[in-house]
Amino acid sequence: MKKAVAKKSRIGVMILSAVVSLHLAVIHDPGHAHAADAAPDLKLEVSSAILMDAATGQVLYENNADVALPPASMAKMMTEYLVLEDIKSGKLKWDDSVTTSQHAADTIGSGQLLAVNETLSVRSMFEAMSIYSGNDASVALAEKVAGSEEQFAALMNDTARKLGLSKDANFINSTGLSRIDMGKYAPKNLQGETVMSARDAATLAYHILNEHKEVLEFTKIPSKKLRETDKSPMINWNWMLEGNQSNPNFRSYVFQGLDGLKTGHTNEAGYCFTGTAERNGMRLISVVMGAKTEPKRFLETAKLLNYGFNTFEMKEIVKADTEVDELKTVEVKKAIHTDVPVVTQSALSILVKKGVKDEEIVKVGEPAAEDVRVAPVEKGEVLGKLTVTYNNQTYDVNLVAKEDVKKAGWFKLMMRSIRHFFTNLF
Template sequence: MFFKVKRICSIVAATLLLNATLVLVQSASVFAADAPVDLKLNVRSAILMEASTGQVLYEMNADEAYPPASMSKMMTEYLVMEAIKSGKLSETETVNTSPYAASVIGSGGLLAPNEQSTVDNLFAAMSIYSANDASVTLAERIAGTEEDFAKMMNDKAKEMKLSDKAHFINATGLPRADMGKYAPTGIQGETMLTARDAAIIAYNIIKDHKEVLKYTATPSRKFREKDKAPMINWNWMLEGNKDNVNFKKYAYQGLDGLKTGSTKEALYCFTGTAERNGMRLISVVMGAPKEPDRFIETRKVLDYGFNNFEFVPVLNAKQEIKELKTVNIKKGVATEVPVVTQSELKIIAKKGTPKEQFQPTAEPLSDESKLVAPIAQGQVLGTVKITYGGKDYTTNLVASEQVEKGSWFRLFFRAVKDFFVDLFSGAKKG
């Protein structure tokens, strides 16, 4: 008997040890999967974001603020496109260049004082050639002065929920010293952004004004038809450069934007975006030491994203969710209605992630008292959520069939039935 007990104890101990070992191995796997990735980037900061969800896939010093140089023009682009969309500005409208705008130093040098140019041409100059004169001309047209336009930029930064480090002092990204006597008096400091801020601006541009890509994807364009030389895009990584003898070694499949920037203080910066197989990524690198480095390092960041992540279809459209197959309704021919997903739900996840990690949570509308017949087919009655990578993905649950309002006769007898059911249930409990 003693040896039997001893043998049983040994088996139990071995089993417990095996289970503990499995737990440790599983934990180690989780920690290994979540361990920070070192891409060995030669930049001050970087971030990688998926463009449809805003999910961050990689970051390095992403919340440290640095001068962004002309990357800040992404906010100028956003406000110009917003003005066009709202009807306050037209692409074909002709705008006058002020003497100040024509005198702004740095990239550009295209415009003469009081020269008339279309909004389309000015926007192309800003987006392709990073033209400071065109940027100020557009800013003055929208806000009256560049300083007032910078205030609009800061207001939009708050609206986009950028960090409290995000700050704009002009439409160009030039440092205060380069503005000379035209430096703003009502706005202090310098233009600053974090890599995360730059990615969020890019995310909003692509979400709200995707037409910007028709400009940013252009390798070269003449400002005026009579010009002998075209404006050359500062973005060497454009896919359109794949046959350009000077830039083809930098050209990147699917890359069509977004904005470069460089000053002595900022070094070399680049916000890029590329789309492959239906997945668009946004990358930001800040503070590369040399001009080619901003593209070499961006390639590392984008390669990491495209090589390691993919969209996983976790729910189909019109799919029944076992956690919530029906939703209760009032005053209908039926007391409940079947629900299905309104649309397909995709999640950006690491390649090879087991589907067991994508568990849905479904619930009816928070105010179920409003779910009263008649119910139309396709009416939103609830939501289904899947949490992955610290982000919630949701789609609506809709009625898969219509439910007519019940007659007063039906509703009366249903009420009588419910009354007696509740009465007898209470008696049994008592």
């Protein structure tokens, strides 16, 4: 009888332990904890799509976002990025001259505004590329930066790796044209076609907006003459620009706060669009690829952006220079007082679903490696980190010394060693 009771007791304990373990697993597994946060089916009529927070890179929605597809002229975002990098470094100036080569003048597709040996400023060429999606201007700028379009495309691929684009992302030109459309100018030393995933396009847009936000001063322009003597202006292919409110042809597509970024279309790619809009201090990046019609790419983009702005809000997780409950102090060896207070190095705000509960945002404090935590330590030195997890995405904030930490004298260190010795002994 006692054995039977004991056996039942052990079974009960095992069941209880299993239930507790399962409960803890659900609490600490972000995938489980945020399963309810799965994005709804927006019924987007595109091949792939993604929605991203421009401030943190946080992904708010995705559908087939990692499938490498032809991006058409969205590839020009990389051309824009590299030109802006050279402007920033001083290698190029906006008023530098760019002369149109035979290659640039021969390039088919959008643009075709430049004559052979025509000279314009870097700024004018950049306007032709970013407003009118000029393939000819893109090639001219690529040749200005790297000597040839093929060498520029190699630079695009190197930069793609540095910016964290996927291993599948590939560029063979500055425009996004297919190899066959390049004709005799197709690269000899670069393989494949130009392809990117929706996530790659969003990542590229993220870097442009955070490192070269001046790009928006160009992309937000609805129309502009390339030359003062031109009879007609270049019309921006982006119908959603807020600046199109007075244009009866585009008014129904206008989206409040939208000021970029890059359209694209070829027969292989379909209609693509990387958009960005800002409302109430919150900027989002959207990408749609493979829409069937030109209007559809803008209508599907509006669905994405409306979902983002209607569903999410910015929430401050921690303030800068503030103590956090998850790790108030860390142990610093050889310090006068080994428990050293730490504070956040910077603030962290992320987009969360409106009405989110605090327990859905998991915060964990972790000390830095032991060999780092040795006195003396200067105020502001990194001694740990706070990891924040929300909806399967993590963000790190450094925890730094709140004040200078002096090294203890030799006598204090010796007495501490003796105490530790006897503590461990007994």
